[in-house]
Amino acid sequence: MSLKPLVLPPAQPRQLPSGEPSGDTLVRRAPSSRPHPHLNVPAPWPQVRADLRLWIVLGDLAAVLVPVWALLLLGRADTALAVGVAGGGQVVLVWSMGGLGPGAVDHGRVPSGRLALCALLTCPVSLLAAQTLGAPRRACLLLLALQALLVLAGRVLEGSWLYRRRLEGHALRRTLVVMGPGAEPMMYQLRRFPGDGLMVVGYLSSGVGDSYDRPADPVRSAQHVASLVADERIDVVMTVGSVTPGDLLNIMRGLEGTPVRLLVAPGLQDVEPERMEGVPVTHGWTGVVAVRTRRTRALGKAVFDRVAGTLLTVLAAPVIGLAALAVRLDSPGPAFYRQVRVGRGGEPFTLWKLRSMYVDADARRAALVSVGGDAGNEVLFKDRADPRITRVGHWIRRLSIDELPQLINVVTGEMSLVGPRPALPEEVAAYETEARRRLLVKPGLTGLWQVSGRSDLSWESTVALDRHYVENQGGGMDVRILARTVQAVLGGRGAY
Structure with missing residues (x-):
C-alpha cells in the first residue's frame, strides 16, 4: 500500500498551496487552498502556546487564592495564610514536575497523577503551617484537597477548550x-x-x-x-x-x-506511554515495553471490581427495581433477561439484563435479518429501528439502565466494571485471530467501545478499541473510561 497525499479535515485552515515546488523547499506539500485575505487568520502557534501557558498559570494560582480569599472574608487570617502557603507550595511542586511542560500545554493533558502526588507531598507542609500559625489542621488539609480539585478542574477545562478549538481549525x-x-x-x-x-x-x-x-x-x-x-x-x-x-x-x-x-x-500500535520505560544502551537509549500485566495490578483490579461492584449494586437497586416494575407493566413477560455470554478464556456465563424487548425477540431475529434489518456490522447485530424493542425498552437502552443488573456478574467475578463487550457464542465463533484477543480479559460493564460511539462503530473499530484496552489495561485507563462512561450515557450516542 503506497502513501497517498494527506487530506486534512476541512476545518484546518491556512494550508500551503499544493504542487511540486523547486529548489531547497518541500518536495511534497499537503494539498490545500490559501484562505481569503479578508478572513480571520488563526494566531500562530507560538502566540497561542504562550497564551495557554499563561492561562494555566493563572488558573492554578486562582485555585490557590479562591479559598484564601474566602477565609479572609470570614476573618480567618491565620488559616488563610497557612492554606496559602501549602497551596502555593503544591502548585509550585506541580510546575516543577512538568505541570507546565509540552504534555500539559501543547497537548492539553491533565496531570492528575502528578497533582495527587503533589497534594500528598504537601500535606506535611500544610500541617506544619497550621501548627506554626495556630490554624485548625483538619481544615487546612481539607482546603488543601479543595485547592487540588480546583487545579484539576481548571486543567480539565483548559484541555477541553484546546481540543474543541483544534477541531474548529485553531491552535x-x-x-x-x-x-x-x-x-x-x-x-x-x-x-x-x-x-x-x-x-x-x-x-x-x-x-x-x-x-x-x-x-x-x-x-x-x-x-x-x-x-x-x-x-x-x-x-x-x-x-x-x-x-x-x-x-x-x-x-x-x-x-x-x-x-x-x-x-x-x-x-508502535496499542502501546500507552505508561507501558514504556527508557533505558540506556551504548551511546544512546532504547525503550522497554511491558508486555505482561503485573500481578499486583490484576489483583488490585479484581478487588476494586468486587468492592465497587457491591457498592454500585446497592446504590442502583432502587433504579433497577423501578425499571423492572416499568418493564412488567409495559409488556408481558419477566422483568429480567438472562443470556449465555462468553467470558475470559472462552468460558461461558449467564449474563443478567433488564428485558428491553418482547419475549419472542430471539425467535424474530432471523426474520429481521433476512429482510435487511441489521444496521450493525459484520459480526454484531444492531438495528436503529428494531421493532422488537418495547416502549420502556427504548428508554432504558437510551440511558443504559438495562445493563445495571450486570453488576451482579461483576460482584460474582464473571465480569469486570471495565473491559470488552461480553460476546455471544455465535459472535465468538465468527472471530478472527485479532478479535479473539478480546477474550484474554474479563468482559466489562463498560469499555472503550462504549465510550467511543457504541453501536455506531464498525466491527473493525470495535475490535481495535477492545484490542487497545487488552494491550494497555490498567488502573489509569479504567478510571478514564469510567469517567467518560457518564458522558456517553448522558449523550446517548450509539445507544439502540
Whole structure:
C-alpha cells in the first residue's frame, strides 16, 4: 500500500498551496487552498502556546487564592495564610514536575497523577503551617484537597477548550512530517485525529525508495532541515515510521537553537506511554515495553471490581427495581433477561439484563435479518429501528439502565466494571485471530467501545478499541473510561 497525499479535515485552515515546488523547499506539500485575505487568520502557534501557558498559570494560582480569599472574608487570617502557603507550595511542586511542560500545554493533558502526588507531598507542609500559625489542621488539609480539585478542574477545562478549538481549525501546529518505511498506519491515524492539533504542511522522506507514488524529498543535511523549518515557519517536526539514525541525527541538529518540537512516532500500535520505560544502551537509549500485566495490578483490579461492584449494586437497586416494575407493566413477560455470554478464556456465563424487548425477540431475529434489518456490522447485530424493542425498552437502552443488573456478574467475578463487550457464542465463533484477543480479559460493564460511539462503530473499530484496552489495561485507563462512561450515557450516542 503506497502513501497517498494527506487530506486534512476541512476545518484546518491556512494550508500551503499544493504542487511540486523547486529548489531547497518541500518536495511534497499537503494539498490545500490559501484562505481569503479578508478572513480571520488563526494566531500562530507560538502566540497561542504562550497564551495557554499563561492561562494555566493563572488558573492554578486562582485555585490557590479562591479559598484564601474566602477565609479572609470570614476573618480567618491565620488559616488563610497557612492554606496559602501549602497551596502555593503544591502548585509550585506541580510546575516543577512538568505541570507546565509540552504534555500539559501543547497537548492539553491533565496531570492528575502528578497533582495527587503533589497534594500528598504537601500535606506535611500544610500541617506544619497550621501548627506554626495556630490554624485548625483538619481544615487546612481539607482546603488543601479543595485547592487540588480546583487545579484539576481548571486543567480539565483548559484541555477541553484546546481540543474543541483544534477541531474548529485553531491552535494548530505547523508540522513537517518525515516519513520512513512503515509510515502508512501512523499517517492514517494522523488523519483520523485532528484534535491532536497537527497541521501538516509538507513531507520529507527517509530510507524510502520508489515505493510511494509521489516520493518526497529526502533529508539531505542538518542545514537542509534548518532551512525548511525557518522558511515554512514549522512548529513541529514529526518522524513517522523507521526513520534512519543518520536522518534523525540531522533533524535534531537542524532543530538546535529553535523552539521547534520533535515528535518521534516509531509506529508502535496499542502501546500507552505508561507501558514504556527508557533505558540506556551504548551511546544512546532504547525503550522497554511491558508486555505482561503485573500481578499486583490484576489483583488490585479484581478487588476494586468486587468492592465497587457491591457498592454500585446497592446504590442502583432502587433504579433497577423501578425499571423492572416499568418493564412488567409495559409488556408481558419477566422483568429480567438472562443470556449465555462468553467470558475470559472462552468460558461461558449467564449474563443478567433488564428485558428491553418482547419475549419472542430471539425467535424474530432471523426474520429481521433476512429482510435487511441489521444496521450493525459484520459480526454484531444492531438495528436503529428494531421493532422488537418495547416502549420502556427504548428508554432504558437510551440511558443504559438495562445493563445495571450486570453488576451482579461483576460482584460474582464473571465480569469486570471495565473491559470488552461480553460476546455471544455465535459472535465468538465468527472471530478472527485479532478479535479473539478480546477474550484474554474479563468482559466489562463498560469499555472503550462504549465510550467511543457504541453501536455506531464498525466491527473493525470495535475490535481495535477492545484490542487497545487488552494491550494497555490498567488502573489509569479504567478510571478514564469510567469517567467518560457518564458522558456517553448522558449523550446517548450509539445507544439502540
